[in-house]
Amino acid sequence: MESKFDKLRSYLAEALDLLYVTGLLSWDQQTNMPPNGAEARGQITGTIERLLHLRASSPELGQMLEDLKSEVNNLDPDSDDARLYKVTLREYERRTKVPPELVTELAETIGLAYSSWEKAKAENDFPTFKPFLEKIVELRRTYAKLFAPYDHIYDPLLAEFEPGMKTADVKEIFNALRPQQVELIREITAKPQVDDAPLTQHFDPKKQWDFGVEVITKFGYDWKSGRLDEVVHPFTIGIGKGDTRITTRILPEYIGSGLFSTMHECGHALYDMGASEKRARTILGQIRSLGLHESQSRLYENLVGRSLPFWQHFYPRLQSLFPSQLGNVSLEAFYKGINKVEPSLIRIEADEATYNLHIMLRLELEISLMEGSLEVVDLPEAWNARMKEYLGVTPTSDSEGVLQDVHWSHGYFGYFSTYALGNLISLQWWEKIYQDIPDLDDQFRRGEFGALLTWLRENIHYHGAKFDAQELVQKITGSKIDPAPYMRYLRNKYTDIYGL
Ligand SMILES: [Zn+2]
16 A cells, blocks of 8 residues: 555655756756747746646645654654655745745746846946845845744745755854955965966867866766756756756866866766665755755865866876967966966856855845845945955956846845855865775876765765755764864965965
8 A cells, every 4th residue: 555655755756857847948948949939938937837836835735744744753853754754844834835926926026137137237237236136135035024933034045045054053154264264365365376377278169178078977977867068157957867967168268167167067966966866756866955065066176176186187188188288387387277366356256265255245245135234225335345355356346246146136045155155065075085085185196086976975965855964064074064174175275385
């Protein structure tokens, strides 16, 4: 006889199928769709999303969860079934708390806000975007209030992207991190700058592409379960077991873009592949924590891809592909070039030492907007003041200041901090990995990345969405999310590179 849990699992599997359909539609939209298809595609996606929402918030599902309540109390709280119940209940409650009218109003506002933001950014015109952003802030506040009582109005927004995490936790972590990062950057900028000119030459895009493919094949990206396409804003998308697609962006005049975005997305993809292999067609295979996800992408991009042992293996190969550009550039010079630290205005171009400060600034502004202590009209000025304070640079236009990121026009409040959390978590994994695999550097020098992937599969990927970020970090490393390993790493690395 089918158990109550079996019934729940098959019900959720069909909801997941709808989610994969939206993923496939979105992948197609960003890679292949002819431009005139945009309007119809919006409608098609809207319909599928409505069906998904109906299924994920239906009274039938509510009843199933109710029926399982007593059974769950007798389960080991860390068992798969207990966790499936917890994750499903949380999602169900989230969906049923929000009235459909608010969902529609938010979706419509976002549709308009996105085009307004694109135009405002291109024309450096914050005032035209201002009313849309005001509306979004108002709707997000209304949304958050549906989840009262809470410790902080920002909590329900953060929970969308980082389940289980509270505003107070993130603030505490960032407060410990901020002064140390500011001090490190001050020390670095007092030293002579390294030269990254060799990276900005003409590099044949086809050869860049092939090199990226070679690298991620060594990382363990499975080409029978994925593919790589070129887009403007790279992303990774999982469309069920055996299908995790990645994208990249190649710039002919700068080798850093394609190289590191390919490795970054591969990190996301390996996570998705590992989770969906073990947890096919269950929502425990759907990783909800963006911080955990980013801990994988940043690990491959930075901890592997910007490391010396990695380049001791790969640099001769890269030189052989680009002899006239890199033939006379030493490994040491190249390594320093890809690790140059320079406080700058744009988050997505920021180096490892300055990146988190871009995030802290956004988090603080978002919290103030939600609390009502900052008005949208004062946002550009508040942005510029913090850039000056944290990074010592001041935007000369709103396009390279408050308008630079797409997130707010999408209604994403609560998203940014997951990038910084991912950085911190990646180093907590890293220190544990080196304890478990002490000769990892030697393996990289030999071009071997299998032991690393096996470790990540067993300790992280395998669990999928079973644990929240804080729980998984605690389970694997024995401590909560902690900025200390990240600061140790930065200090060691830049002491070598800049002679601190
Ligand atoms: Zn990412």
